[in-house]
Amino acid sequence: MSVELKDSETLKNLMRAFAGESQARNRYTFAAGVCRQQGLQVLEAVFLFTAGQEKEHAEIFYNHMKEAAGGTVHIDGGYPVDLTRDAAQLLRRAQHNELEEADTVYPAFAATAREEGFAAVAASFEKIAAIEAAHGGRFDRYAQLLEAGELFVSQARCGWMCLNCGHIYEGLQVPEACPVCHHGQGFFIRLEMAPWGGVSLGK
Ligand SMILES: [Fe+2]
Ligand SMILES: [Fe+2]
Known part of the structure; x- marks a missing residue:
């Protein structure tokens, strides 16, 4: 089956995905603000x-809609209201939404796009579904650490990096404040999870 984009379900799915991604971006930005206010800058x-x-x-997804430029696409859709100031809940709800996109929503959109003859759109849905699965896994990991009281405490001695100044601290528990820049403990991230890599404990 091959249909024109303007007559397709795929166009609606692209707009649903555009709306969903746009809202996720805003929800995560709001969640970041909540985490910052609670001194959890690593979660921010x-x-x-x-x-x-x-x-x-x-x-x-927006760029896939070029053929519909100048028009309006009407959709229905359901979107989450993840309003809470509980950081663990924010992480868990984000994880849930990511995995729903990865496991259910985008695979279905990809299948419809393929049926309707939009292979490039299908590929975008499939590849982005895989990214959302990784997002879900990352939110799960941070939720686990927070729930276990292990965001800043470790069972085994390990390294931690201050995300503000880059100071690397070694120990079971990060200090109340960074000894170098004096920013709070919320800036510390486990060294193995620190951005860009390339650093290790000096021995
Ligand atoms: Fe996304
Ligand atoms: Fe995502």
């Missing part, structure tokens, strides 16, 4: 990092 950074990627996903 995780949410902002992910928010930036959702914006890129939105742009990819």
